[in-house]
Structures are given as C-alpha cells and as structure tokens.
Amino acid sequence: EFELQLATLRGSAPDDRWMARADGSRFWATGVTLAPVPEGAMPAGFLKIFRDHTQRKMLIEATRNRLDACAHEIEGNRSAIAVIAHELRGPLSAIGMAGEVMACAGEGTPQFHAALDGMRRNVGFAARLVGDLEEYARAATGKLRLERSPVVLAALLDAAIGIASHREATRRRIDLLTPAAVLEVDADPLRLQQVFVNLVANAIRYTPEPGRIWVAASVEEAEAVVSISDQGIGIAPDMLERIFDMFTQARAPARNAGLGVGLALVKTIVELHGGSVQARSEGLGKGSEFTVRLPLRLSRGRRRMRRSRGQQGPTVPPA
Numbered sequence: 001e002f003e004l005q006l007a008t009l010r011g012s013a014p015d016d017r018w019m020a021r022a023d024g025s026r027f028w029a030t031g032v033t034l035a036p037v038p039e040g041a042m043p044a045g046f047l048k049i050f051r052d053h054t055q056r057k058m059l060i061e062a063t064r065n066r067l068d069a070c071a072h073e074i075e076g077n078r079s080a081i082a083v084i085a086h087e088l089r090g091p092l093s094a095i096g097m098a099g100e101v102m103a104c105a106g107e108g109t110p111q112f113h114a115a116l117d118g119m120r121r122n123v124g125f126a127a128r129l130v131g132d133l134e135e136y137a138r139a140a141t142g143k144l145r146l147e148r149s150p151v152v153l154a155a156l157l158d159a160a161i162g163i164a165s166h167r168e169a170t171r172r173r174i175d176l177l178t179p180a181a182v183l184e185v186d187a188d189p190l191r192l193q194q195v196f197v198n199l200v201a202n203a204i205r206y207t208p209e210p211g212r213i214w215v216a217a218s219v220e221e222a223e224a225v226v227s228i229s230d231q232g233i234g235i236a237p238d239m240l241e242r243i244f245d246m247f248t249q250a251r252a253p254a255r256n257a258g259l260g261v262g263l264a265l266v267k268t269i270v271e272l273h274g275g276s277v278q279a280r281s282e283g284l285g286k287g288s289e290f291t292v293r294l295p296l297r298l299s300r301g302r303r304r305m306r307r308s309r310g311q312q313g314p315t316v317p318p319a
Contacts, residue, residue, distance in 0.1 A: 092126055153226070
C-alpha cells in the first residue's frame with residue numbers, strides 16, 4: 001500500500017527486501033513499482049518489476065562480515081602492539097640503567113667495556129623500536145595528538161640530520177640544500193623531527209660507505225617539498241607501493257634494519273599534518289628518494305587575501 005501511494009505521488013517507488021515464494025522459500029528482490037500515467041492523473045494501474053538478487057545479496061553480506069572480522073582483528077593487533085611495547089619498555093629501561101652503572105664503575109678489561117658498549121647500543125636500538133611501536137599504536141587508534149606551532153624547516157632539518165648521524169654513528173657525507181627564503185610550516189616540531197630523523201637514518205643505514213646523502217627543501221605552489229636522496233642499495237619496483245606498510249621491509253637486510261615500523265610511522269605522522277610522502281627508486285643498486293610534501297604556513301598577508309577571495313565584494317589587498 002505504501003509503495004502504491006509513493007508511486008502515485010512520484011511516479012515510481014523503489015523497494016529492496018526479502019520476499020517469499022509460494023513454496024515458502026525466501027529470496028532477495030530488488031524491485032520498483034511504477035505508475036505509468038501522465039503526471040497529476042490518477043493511475044489506472046501499476047507495474048511491478050523485480051529481480052531475484054539473492055546471490056548478490058549473500059555475497060555482499062559475506063564480504064561485509066569478512067571486512068568486519070578483519071577490522072576487529074586489526075584493532076586487536078593494534079591493542080596487542082601497544083601492550084607489548086609498554087611491557088618491553090620497563091625491562092629495557094632497567095637493562096640500560098644497569099649498563100650505565102657498570103660503565104660508571106670504570107672497572108673491567110677492554111673486552112668488558114667493548115661488550116658493555118655493544119649492550120648499550122643495542123638497548124638504545126631496541127628502545128627506539130619500542131617507541132616507534134607505541135607511537136604507531138597511538139596514531140592507528142586516533143590517540144596521537146599534534147601540538148602545532150610555526151616551524152622553520154631548515155633548522156628542523158639540520159637538527160634531524162645531526163640526530164640521525166649521531167644515532168647511526170656515521171661519517172657519510174650528508175648535504176643539506178635549502179632556499180634562501182625562510183620556509184615555515186604549521187607542525188608539531190617533535191613529531192615532524194621524528195619523521196626526518198627516521199628518513200635520514202634510513203638513508204644512512206642503507207647507503208654503503210662512502211656513499212652520499214642529500215636532503216633538499218623547495219617550494220611547489222603552496223607546499224614545502226623535502227626530498228631525502230641516497231646512493232644506497234635502492235628499492236625493487238614491485239615493493240615501492242608496499243614500503244610504507246606496517247612490518248614491511250622492502251630492502252635487503254642492513255645493520256639495525258628494524259621491523260619495518262619506522263616508515264609506517266612516517267606516513268602516519270605526515271598525513272596527520274595534511275601532507276604526503278612518496279618513495280622513488282630506479283631499482284636495486286640505484287639509490288632511492290623519499291619525498292615529503294607539507295602545506296606551507298601562510299603569512300598574515302596571504303591569509304588575509306585568501307579570506308577576502310571567499311567573500312563577496314571587492315578583493316582586499318594584502319597588507
């Protein structure tokens with residue numbers, strides 16, 4: 001009755017529902033009721049057309065159930081990652097403190113101190129992995145918050161290069177190329193520094209000595225573009241699209257190569273800033289390039305001009 005009333009008013013009434021055959025079996029019908037008469041006149045009759053789309057309906061429901069199960073499993077994995085990372089941080093901190101106490105004692109053979117240095121380096125590496133896992137779990141569950149402020153890109157890149165070089169204990173040459181103009185972005189300085197430390201450390205790790213690394217910043221329209229290029233082992237073409245996936249190692253094993261968490265975290269943080277990151281390589285043995293794009297921070301005059309363009313009336317020139 002409702003379909004007939006709707007078809008009378010609008011000319012047609014769509015309806016998808018379960019229906020029953022004469023033998024009692026059910027099927028999913030995709031149908032429409034039509035009132036084939038001129039507009040405004042009373043219909044002399046109606047036309048009902050429907051198709052049996054039971055198989056399609058069941059396929060859609062099965063796919064939806066599988067997606068729900070996958071989403072539930074992914075959420076469980078993220079929670080497990082966060083718990084594991086949290087539980088590992090305590091023992092690592094205790095081992096690190098014990099190492100510092102042993103180092104301060106100043107006793108032991110050269111072999112003892114060499115072993116102690118190795119222990120401290122590996123504890124630091126494991127602590128960074130745990131930190132990346134915690135950060136990724138926060139980001140994946142929407143708990144990672146950005147504390148934005150104006151950030152001068154050149155200074156942040158210079159600091160990131162210093163941190164990565166110290167962390168990887170490298171003497172490789174790293175050239176920083178920035179324009180004369182000051183490039184500013186609205187960003188969380190600690191999170192953004194984490195992005196570039198990870199990318200530069202990655203380039204160091206996969207570039208055999210005496211390879212070179214270039215970090216370059218430029219402007220394209222309203223975006224700041226930062227590229228990190230190296231003369232390293234490169235990336236196979238079929239792995240470029242997967243390199244930012246969690247736990248993916250798209251390059252050959254290297255010293256302290258990690259678990260494939262760092263690049264996934266880089267992508268997450270960059271996208272939280274409204275930017276994008278892309279990997280490029282000509283193939284194995286031909287180096288690689290990672291490009292980060294971030295929205296530029298607008299100056300006061302440019303913001304005023306942009307607001308005026310969205311208003312009616314004459315454009316107000318920037319101060």
